[in-house]
Amino acid sequence: MTPWSRKHLLDIESLSAGEILLALDTARAFKAVGERAIKKVPALRGKTVVNLFVEPSTRTRISFELAEQRLSADVINFTAEASSLKKGETLKDTARNLEALNADIIVIRHSASGAPHFLARFLRASVVNAGDGAHEHPTQALLDAFTIREAKGRIEGLNVTILGDILYSRVARSNIWALTKLGARVTLCGPPTLVPRVFEQMGCAVTYDVEEAIASADIINLLRIQHERQRKSMFPSLSEYTSLFGLTRERLRIAKPDALIMHPGPINRGVEIDSEIADSDRSMILHQVTNGLAVRMAVLFLISGGQGPQNIAA
Amino acid sequence: MPEHNLILNAQTMQRALTRIAHEIAERNENHAEVVLVGIQRGGVFLAKRLANILGGIWGQSPPLGELDVAMHRDDLNQHGAPRIHPTVIPFDITGRTVILVDDVLFTGRTTRAALDALNDFGRPQRIQLAALIDRGHRELPIKADFVGKNVPTAPNERIDVRFAEDGGIDEARKVTHDPV
Numbered sequence: 421m422t423p424w425s426r427k428h429l430l431d432i433e434s435l436s437a438g439e440i441l442l443a444l445d446t447a448r449a450f451k452a453v454g455e456r457a458i459k460k461v462p463a464l465r466g467k468t469v470v471n472l473f474v475e476p477s478t479r480t481r482i483s484f485e486l487a488e489q490r491l492s493a494d495v496i497n498f499t500a501e502a503s504s505l506k507k508g509e510t511l512k513d514t515a516r517n518l519e520a521l522n523a524d525i526i527v528i529r530h531s532a533s534g535a536p537h538f539l540a541r542f543l544r545a546s547v548v549n550a551g552d553g554a555h556e557h558p559t560q561a562l563l564d565a566f567t568i569r570e571a572k573g574r575i576e577g578l579n580v581t582i583l584g585d586i587l588y589s590r591v592a593r594s595n596i597w598a599l600t601k602l603g604a605r606v607t608l609c610g611p612p613t614l615v616p617r618v619f620e621q622m623g624c625a626v627t628y629d630v631e632e633a634i635a636s637a638d639i640i641n642l643l644r645i646q647h648e649r650q651r652k653s654m655f656p657s658l659s660e661y662t663s664l665f666g667l668t669r670e671r672l673r674i675a676k677p678d679a680l681i682m683h684p685g686p687i688n689r690g691v692e693i694d695s696e697i698a699d700s701d702r703s704m705i706l707h708q709v710t711n712g713l714a715v716r717m718a719v720l721f722l723i724s725g726g727q728g729p730q731n732i733a734a
Numbered sequence: 735m736p737e738h739n740l741i742l743n744a745q746t747m748q749r750a751l752t753r754i755a756h757e758i759a760e761r762n763e764n765h766a767e768v769v770l771v772g773i774q775r776g777g778v779f780l781a782k783r784l785a786n787i788l789g790g791i792w793g794q795s796p797p798l799g800e801l802d803v804a805m806h807r808d809d810l811n812q813h814g815a816p817r818i819h820p821t822v823i824p825f826d827i828t829g830r831t832v833i834l835v836d837d838v839l840f841t842g843r844t845t846r847a848a849l850d851a852l853n854d855f856g857r858p859q860r861i862q863l864a865a866l867i868d869r870g871h872r873e874l875p876i877k878a879d880f881v882g883k884n885v886p887t888a889p890n891e892r893i894d895v896r897f898a899e900d901g902g903i904d905e906a907r908k909v910t911h912d913p914v
Binding site for chain 1: 804
């Protein structure tokens with residue numbers, strides 16, 4: 421059994437399969453806490469957690485915040501719009517100031533890849549990556565793996581298709597690392613401009629044949645088309661994307677009858693997914709939200725106990 | 735070389751449990767009120783065995799729960815993150831007599847964490863504590879109601895308890911390390 425010895429959670433790439441499984445097992449216990457009448461445990465009582473969200477986020481921040489409160493931590497929310505970062509303070513100075521308040525854990529969301537690794541290099545506090553640029557979103561990958569394992573009973577040997585905007589997606593990168601380490605076969609599919617072949621180097625397959633990608637899948641993980649990150653048009657129009665790669669009712673007919681649909685949210689109804697599929701029994705979307713809370717509680721718990729060698733950048 | 739002293743073998747462990755079960759039955763005349771909750775991990779095995787023996791005495795086994803106290807401990811930073819086992823208490827503990835079962839009673843901190851955790855599940859009428867081994871060195875005002883064996887120890891000694899359920903044999907050993 422792998423013990424947890426990490427002080428930070430910066431990425432999935434540097435975790436072992438054993439560490440990922442330990443985090444998922446721990447999350448199972450925390451999910452049970454959320455199903456009790458009293459949903460709070462004292463594990464992080466007296467600890468201070470700062471949510472440093474330099475890039476806007478609603479669902480991830482709310483999920484982390486509730487996870488922290490359910491662990492009895494004191495929580496400070498720090499958003500870019502209403503902060504000294506707007507006044508020209510550097511990220512390093514902001515983080516140092518937060519640490520001077522004796523913050524124990526800093527949860528950071530930042531548009532620059534590697535920002536959490538940078539903080540971890542000089543802070544005494546633990547750092548949790550809540551999404552850094554197009555690099556990684558480790559807690560999303562853990563909650564996706566947790567959801568798959570809960571629904572299917574295993575991850576090893578499953579075919580997982582990730583469909584959509586891979587190039588700009590930190591969710592895709594973290595998912596590829598986590599799922600391949602746990603023995604799933606991962607296939608990426610989408611417009612060639614958004615799914616370059618170079619991803620094959622991460623140990624997954626790349627196809628531009630959407631029917632093939634859907635037909636073989638046990639899990640279809642849809643990614644949002646991130647209009648806001650696409651500076652120049654990577655495909656002609658959203659409606660063309662839908663007609664070529666959207667998960668429509670017709671396309672879902674060729675999927676395995678027990679194939680499940682996932683999406684990290686927020687969903688663009690009618691773009692990457694038909695509205696009625698999103699609301700169907702096969703959609704895991706709301707389970708992912710519930711499981712995200714449990715996974716984040718588990719991560720905060722594990723890093724608070726970590727006493728081993730500090731894990732700095734991978 | 736660490737020195738191992740056998741404290742309990744399979745037979746004496748079973749005898750200790752039988753005696754504890756009879757003491758529980760004697761102390762709790764209204765057995766319909768009694769539930770057993772084992773503290774992960776050894777306490778869960780012991781609680782199951784006690785429930786079986788009590789089933790023989792009462793004609794009906796008491797309800798059985800499992801409790802992991804890791805989330806309620808006060809020393810998370812001192813030991814590193816522990817592996818958490820399931821907590822399953824499939825009945826309401828409010829108004830019942832909860833018998834907490836642990837393998838080794840030492841500082842009392844596990845018991846304190848268990849008392850806190852139970853609080854979140856309801857309000858028992860009373861809580862009693864059963865421990866297979868009491869090794870002393872309490873750091874909190876906690877005392878077991880039922881003890882299988884009292885074992886005097888030095889603080890740096892360790893008690894290793896193994897169970898057949900874990901794929902071995904039943905035994906408890908005192909492990910003494912050479913002074914450094």
